[in-house]
Each structure stands twice: as structure tokens, then as C-alpha cells.
Amino acid sequence: MTELPLEHPQGAEALASVAKTYPVVATFLRLVREDTQSDESSTTAPSTPSQRTLLQTLQTEIAAKAAALQVALKIWQTDQGVLCVHLPASAGCEEAPHLALLAHIDTAPDCSGRGVKPQLICNYQGGTIALSSGLRLTTQLCPQLNAHRGDDIIVTDGTTLLGADDKAGCAVMLTLIDRAFAGDLIHGPLSFIFTVDEEIGRSADYVPLAELGADFGVTIDGCAQGELDVATFNAAACTVTFKGRAIHTGSACGKLINAAKLASSFVLQLPENEAPETTAGQDGFYHVYKLTGGVEQAQVHLLLRDFSTDGLKARKTFVENLAAKINRIYPRSVRVEIRDQYVNLAAYLQTRPQILELCRAAYAKAGVTPVEHWVRGGTDGSNLSARGLPCPNIFTGALNCHGPYECLPVGALLASLNCSQALIELTAAAELA
Ligand SMILES: [Zn+2]
Structure with missing residues (x-):
């Protein structure tokens, strides 16, 4: 077997060009440049001030856009720093179920998130990726890379994590908000929740469920393209x-x-x-x-x-x-x-089977084959489900999270965006029992 050549990152122009083509990538790159690592030793909420600051900035920007376009919305930041954006239903969809999408702004304490320098592998051909620091990202380390030949892949310079967990999810939500503002998205009552301190297990408790009044939720967080997390420990x-x-x-x-x-x-x-x-x-x-x-x-x-x-x-x-x-x-x-x-979220989803049916239909509409996955851990959805918001998880496409080998295939991020948009559109036409 001939050995594949090493794959090297392209210059900054290549990344800029992809960002120009896909606004979700531009938003993602902007988010990962902010260090919003959470800190388990902290007793404050959020655990680090940078999470509140970034979400405050996003709040100001979203509110300004809405005002300029004269779009009605409710936007607020909770005492713990959680940013909530609520869009009233499109005309005719007022009776649709209220869907809440959730993603977390913090990155894992396991590896530095300061000075993230994203790089692009253009048209990945299946070889080992040579990160700038000298680290080698091999397909033995990350077999899922084999499914992304021909795709562009965002990687780190090998000195920090990437922050795709979960700024990819946040970028998807921000892009969907823009699409809704532009009138390109038909939706029922719709909430976007940017949570804090997920990586240290505190986020679900901070989500103001009573104030939101959503019928069900979906986290957009981590994992490979196609994954649909339907059960946890x-x-x-x-x-x-x-x-x-x-x-x-x-x-x-x-x-x-x-x-x-x-x-x-x-x-x-x-x-x-x-x-x-x-x-x-x-x-x-x-x-x-x-x-x-x-x-x-x-x-x-x-x-x-x-x-x-x-x-x-x-x-x-x-x-x-x-x-x-x-x-x-x-x-x-x-x-x-x-x-x-925490408890297995499957128990909650079983009592409301339509939620997973909607997710499966959304994947089909987006042309993505769902891989239903039992998470050998917990998700925010486990705790949110226990608190009354049944909540499966949709992939972002991020791989090798929490370390310098973290990467994000651009095609997978776009697929995550398409699945999330399809879910919103299908929910707008759905009736929940
Ligand atoms: Zn995550």
C-alpha cells in the first residue's frame, strides 16, 4: 500500500475564502478567537467573565440587527450569563410547538483556548495532517476523518483546542437567527439559548426553563456528522x-x-x-x-x-x-x-416519540443519514429532560474535542446547519401530542 502524503494547512487566504463563501464559517472563526474557557475551581456564575462578555457582545449585535430590520424579538441575558433569544412565530405558525435550540459558549478546561489560530486543510485526501506545532493528526487517532475526504477541514495550530465544541453549535444558531431576520426561515415560536459552563456541568441548571416555556429542546453540540444522540447513561x-x-x-x-x-x-x-x-x-x-x-x-x-x-x-x-x-x-x-x-434522556424521549420523529425527518430533509447514538456519558439534554425539557442532541461535526487535535470538517458544519434549519421548518408545521 502506498503511503498518502502529509496534508499541510494552507495559508490564511484559503480560510478567508471559505469564510467568505459560508457565513456560518465566518461566524465560527470569529467566535473561536475569543477565549471563553470555563473554570471548575471558580464559584462565580458564569465561572469565567469572558463568557458573559462575549454573550453580551452577541446580545448587543443581535438586538441592533433586529432593530434595524424592525424584527420583533425578546432578548435577555440571565444573572448567570445565559443569553436567550426568543423569536415570535412566523405568520400562520403561531400554534406550532415552541422549539428551543441550545449550544454552549464555554470551551473545555482540559486544554487552552487562548490564542486559537484556526488553519484550513483544503480538499483533504485522507493522509496524516501535519499541524503547525509539529503534532500529527493521523487517521488512527481519528478514523472519522476517512469519511471527510474531499472536504475542507478546520484544524488548530497544535497548541490549543479549536473550540468547535461548542462554538460550532453557537455559529449554527447565530446563522439561523440571521436567516430568520432575513425572512428566509419559516418557524414557530423559537428560542435560541447560548449557555455557559457546560464543560463543568453547570449549564443545564442555569437555563431559565419556566421563563422560556418551550415544548421541547435540541442541543447542537459536538460529535461526528450524522450523529443523533438519543440516550445517555x-x-x-x-x-x-x-x-x-x-x-x-x-x-x-x-x-x-x-x-x-x-x-x-x-x-x-x-x-x-x-x-x-x-x-x-x-x-x-x-x-x-x-x-x-x-x-x-x-x-x-x-x-x-x-x-x-x-x-x-x-x-x-x-x-x-x-x-x-x-x-x-x-x-x-x-x-x-x-x-x-443525571438520568438517561431516552426515558423522557420515549414519552414524547414525536420529538425524535421530527429529528429523523429533519435529517432526511437535509439529506443526512442519522446515526442514532447512545452517549456513554451525559449531555445537557439529560439534565434538561429531567427538568422538563425533553432534549436530544444534534451533531456539529466537531471531532477530537477538548484538545489540540480538535477539528471541524466544513461540510459537517454545513450539514449541522441544514439539519437544524430543517428541524425548525418541520416543527413549524407540526402538532405535538
Ligand atoms: Zn460540548
């Missing part, structure tokens, strides 16, 4: 605390209880084939993500994940039984605390 976090008894080693015989050893024996009794590194598809797991301690005290922090409610319950019971077993040998040495985190 049920999730709980678990802290197991072990109490030992410290005695001088010289006279410890028969008296010392080593909490660190109890903790490790607990970990070793978790099923080896039910960990994130040994499961895939629809299997749940136990994930030990932190283990600390010494003789006196030790702690095991673990995540419990399962697509079924009964499955999650069984995992909680398993952990409690394991603790009870150790307690029978060393009384009162183990304490288990379990906290529910």
Missing part, C-alpha cells in the same frame, strides 16, 4: 470512606487496621470487566477515578454508569454489599455515600 457518584486503626508497627499485631489496604481490597473486588476501559456500546461500568489515604483513613471515589435504571440500582447495591462485607469483618470501618448525577 444514568449516573451516580459514590464516595466510599474507610476508617482504620493506627498502632505502632512494633506492637500492631492483631490490633492495627489498615484503611489503605481495605480500600485497595474494595477496588480489587469491583468487576474487572465492568470498567470504562473494558466496556463499550450499551454496557455500564464502575469507574474508580480517585483513591487516596493511609492507615487511619482512605477514600475511594467512583462513578457508577448504566443505561438502565435497574442496572444503576444494581450497581449501587453491589457497592453497598461490598462495603457491608468488609464491615462484617471490621465493624463500622466502611461508609458509602451515593449521589445521583
Whole structure:
């Protein structure tokens, strides 16, 4: 087999030319140049001021455009910084369901989002992409690239993340707002929600659902072209605390209880084939993500994940039984605390099947084959669904999110835009039971 040549980024003109052809790309490039990383250690809302500032700027611009075009809209920023844009229905679509689209403005804390310098691979031919920093983006690392031969691909310079997660989603929403303003989009009551702090798990709580009054929502966030996220894990976090008894080693015989050893024996009794590194598809797991301690005290922090409610319950019971077993040998040495985190959004979508039917029809209208996906994690939609807004997720086309290999095929971004627009148009003509 002959080896494919290295693919190198083109100059800035190539990117400028694509941005000129596609306004959604121009908007995307503008957004990623702003550093809006969220910060888990922060106690403010939003966690970083730059998120509020960028959304404030967008608010001013949208409001000015609406005023110039004499378009009616309601636009406001919440105390936590969430930007809400509500467009009243097009004439004749007033009775249509109220759809809310959501995307998040923050980028992941895992990798710097400061000084993002997007570059363009023109007409990708399937080889390894040489990022300017010297990093190599291979198809082994990202097999999904193979589906994008012939497409233009936006990449980083290898020193930051790209921010396509989720500025691609934000760019799609801003483009749709422009199309609605231009009269190119027939829609029912329609809300666009630009959320903050999604990457640190706080965004869904900040969405003002009661004020919005939407019938259903769709997040436009992450993942490869065609993906339609219809299920997420049920999730709980678990802290197991072990109490030992410290005695001088010289006279410890028969008296010392080593909490660190109890903790490790607990970990070793978790099923080896039910960990994130040994499961895939629809299997749940136990994930030990932190283990600390010494003789006196030790702690095991673990995540419990399962697509079924009964499955999650069984995992909680398993952990409690394991603790009870150790307690029978060393009384009162183990304490288990379990906290529910999020629920599988499929349970909510099943009660309103029309929502996924609309999404499937929107993909078909946009000429995109849907790949229905069970997310091995949570989405904003899991929490929003639990709060009363059933909410599947539409792809943006972004790949390898949260690091320097992040990239965005332009064709996938356009497909995301087309699916989102089709969903709005089909919802305008729909009746929800
Ligand atoms: Zn995201």
C-alpha cells in the first residue's frame, strides 16, 4: 500500500475564502478567537467573565440587527450569563410547538483556548495532517476523518483546542437567527439559548426553563456528522470512606487496621470487566477515578454508569454489599455515600416519540443519514429532560474535542446547519401530542 502524503494547512487566504463563501464559517472563526474557557475551581456564575462578555457582545449585535430590520424579538441575558433569544412565530405558525435550540459558549478546561489560530486543510485526501506545532493528526487517532475526504477541514495550530465544541453549535444558531431576520426561515415560536459552563456541568441548571416555556429542546453540540444522540447513561457518584486503626508497627499485631489496604481490597473486588476501559456500546461500568489515604483513613471515589435504571440500582447495591462485607469483618470501618448525577434522556424521549420523529425527518430533509447514538456519558439534554425539557442532541461535526487535535470538517458544519434549519421548518408545521 502506498503511503498518502502529509496534508499541510494552507495559508490564511484559503480560510478567508471559505469564510467568505459560508457565513456560518465566518461566524465560527470569529467566535473561536475569543477565549471563553470555563473554570471548575471558580464559584462565580458564569465561572469565567469572558463568557458573559462575549454573550453580551452577541446580545448587543443581535438586538441592533433586529432593530434595524424592525424584527420583533425578546432578548435577555440571565444573572448567570445565559443569553436567550426568543423569536415570535412566523405568520400562520403561531400554534406550532415552541422549539428551543441550545449550544454552549464555554470551551473545555482540559486544554487552552487562548490564542486559537484556526488553519484550513483544503480538499483533504485522507493522509496524516501535519499541524503547525509539529503534532500529527493521523487517521488512527481519528478514523472519522476517512469519511471527510474531499472536504475542507478546520484544524488548530497544535497548541490549543479549536473550540468547535461548542462554538460550532453557537455559529449554527447565530446563522439561523440571521436567516430568520432575513425572512428566509419559516418557524414557530423559537428560542435560541447560548449557555455557559457546560464543560463543568453547570449549564443545564442555569437555563431559565419556566421563563422560556418551550415544548421541547435540541442541543447542537459536538460529535461526528450524522450523529443523533438519543440516550445517555444514568449516573451516580459514590464516595466510599474507610476508617482504620493506627498502632505502632512494633506492637500492631492483631490490633492495627489498615484503611489503605481495605480500600485497595474494595477496588480489587469491583468487576474487572465492568470498567470504562473494558466496556463499550450499551454496557455500564464502575469507574474508580480517585483513591487516596493511609492507615487511619482512605477514600475511594467512583462513578457508577448504566443505561438502565435497574442496572444503576444494581450497581449501587453491589457497592453497598461490598462495603457491608468488609464491615462484617471490621465493624463500622466502611461508609458509602451515593449521589445521583443525571438520568438517561431516552426515558423522557420515549414519552414524547414525536420529538425524535421530527429529528429523523429533519435529517432526511437535509439529506443526512442519522446515526442514532447512545452517549456513554451525559449531555445537557439529560439534565434538561429531567427538568422538563425533553432534549436530544444534534451533531456539529466537531471531532477530537477538548484538545489540540480538535477539528471541524466544513461540510459537517454545513450539514449541522441544514439539519437544524430543517428541524425548525418541520416543527413549524407540526402538532405535538
Ligand atoms: Zn460540548
